Structure formats: C-alpha cells, structure tokens
Amino acid sequence: MGDIGCYCRVSTQDQSLDRQLESTQEYAEGKFDADLGRLRFYRDKSTGTNTERADYQQMMADAESGDIDAVVVHSISRICRSISDLERTASQLEDAGVELHIISEGLTLRPDESDPYQTALFQLLGVFAELEANMAQQRTKEGIAARQQNDDYHHGPAPLGFEKNDGLLVEGENYHEVVGVLDMVQKNELSKRKAAQRLNTSRATVNRALDRASLYGI
Template identity: 25%
Template structure:
C-alpha cells in the first residue's frame, strides 16, 4: 500500500511556489519524492496530465493526499468523479485534516455530503476570484494601463533551466524530466526552449 501526494498551482513557478504544498504533503505521510505528483494547471481543467497519471496509478488500499480540495479540483463535477473513483478502487483520500477512507467499504452519506460541500465552496471561490480579476483588468484598461505579464527574455530565463537544458539537448532527459528538475510546468519549459532558441 502506497501513499501518494498531489500538489497544484494555477499559475507558473514565477508567481506561485508549489514547495509549500510539497512540505505539507510530507507532513501528511508522503515521504517519497517519486510518489509526489505536481503541476501548474487550472483546477477546473479535467485533463491534467499529472493528476490523471496519479488516478490511473493508485490501486486498492493506496492513499492519495492533498492539502485542500481546491488543489485537487475546483470543479464540483470532477470532484464527484474522483469520489466515485475513490469508492470504486477502495482507496483513502486525505485532504488536509479531512480523511475519506473507502478501503474497507462504501463512503458514509455524511462524509460524502461534507466532501461535496467543500467542493462547492472551492468552485465558488474560483468563480469569485475570476470575477474580481476580470473586473480589475477592465478597470486598469479603462485607466490606460497595459494588461498582462512583462515579456520574458533570454536574460530572465531561470538559472535552473540554463543549468539543465544541455542534458535535454543531449537527450539524457525528456521535457517532463527537465520540468521536474527546474520545478516548473511543461508549458513553461516549452516557452523557455522557444525563447532560448532565439539566440
């Protein structure tokens, strides 16, 4: 029986640090780095690569740990699908201090109801954040301010990417492994490679 961890941030490593979640996962019992799945993706996206890998990997008796519901999903629909999978595979789901144990049987209605309510609040929070961001952008645009991130240049590429990129060029590692070494998303790695190749 294995204990796996899942961590997620919605924006890339330059704006959010995923290491705090990793530290919390270790406290929840995920001691092996190989059992830790993490990515920079939206919590509403239902085809997240690392999450799907984890959900396909777990087997009966295993445990999935995450720091809070919003890390594993911000979609009530997807949370219901994950709850069904937890029951079907008879695994344990740890969400911070909240434990959903289906290793010995079905999920009791009270626990299921509480879990779904947590999912509703996570989705509602995401919608409120999105609304505030859109309102803020519209206000800034009306004042004539430029919208969006500053343009990333070769000089601003992370030092970890510069250090490990030669291994990728030598085909010693692939893009996923490079992303892990640089502690960033695959999308960021693709962007960094494109920028670096403009030299």
C-alpha cells in the same frame, strides 16, 4: 497499506509547490507510518478548473491499477476546483479502493466506510472551491470593465500582464505568470524586488499592479 500518493498543485509555473510537498509528506509519514520510499509525489502546475493535468492523470491511473492505496492532498482546491470534477475524482478513487485524505479540511473518504457527514462536507467544500474560482474570474472581468471606464485607461499604457487590442484591454502572453507572481507577493512568499526581477519590470510597476489587484482576480 501500500504506496501513498501525495498530490500537489499550483496554478502557474512561478508558484512554489514546496509547502504542499512538505505538508503532504509530513501527513503521510505520520498517518500511515510510511517512509519516503512508499510515497509517490504527483506535481502539477496548471489550473484546477479541469482535470487535463499530466500528474493528476498519472495519479488516477496508478489508483485504478492498484499501485497506490491512498491519496493525500493539502486542501480540496488543490485537487479540483469544479464540483463535478471533485465528485468524479472521489467516485473513481472509491471504485479503485483508494482512500482520499484532505489535510486542511480534516476530511477522510474511505471506500469501505459510509459517513454522510464527511460526504456532505466534501460536497459543500467542493461547491465553495468552485465558487472561489468563479469569483476570481468575475473579479478580473469587473476589474477590466472598471479600468476601461476610466479616462486614464484610454491614454495610458496597459497594466502589467495586459495588452490593448482595438482599444480593449486583453490578457497578454504573460498574464498568468504575472498573476502567479503577484499572488506570491501578497502571500509574503516572494519579495517585490524578486517579483520585479522575475517579471523583468520595476518595483514601482509591481506596486501599481498590486494596487489594482482586482484586475488579476487576487
């Protein structure tokens, strides 16, 4: 076994990759008896709904050129959130003779083995990953629609991360940053005080945003 690719992804610049880096490194070292020198880390801070990500593209290029023999990811949603992209990724890795190991779901896809159960589970998990992404987008749309029906919306300021455009609530320039920070707070990865500092706002504003989680799809 040659080098091992450890792929880690979060959606926004403010989210931390540390947990995934630790998880994939620990798995690769234990599974392949690989020292740190054989591990290649690929890091993206971008949406998983498409594959236009710099380190993802580099990883796939390294797989195709034979520079890595296996790819390790923490969970299936980290590599892709679209079933078509997942299937394309798995197919390209298989053609390149590269194994795919997905830690959380306990899945291993090997190019020299045909396991109908593993393949079916991979496809099913891909469907759920895409569904989760679509549901988050839908929750955001529904939250905005509900907010616009509220009389307070028409008279009060726009919520954190939003702007008003001709009377309509639209995502502001820092919307995705706000979503990432609020998500970290909900997962107890960041305190409300630090969240307020990062977003240059007050803890009270952060609390109000968390009370309106549906606006942010979280």
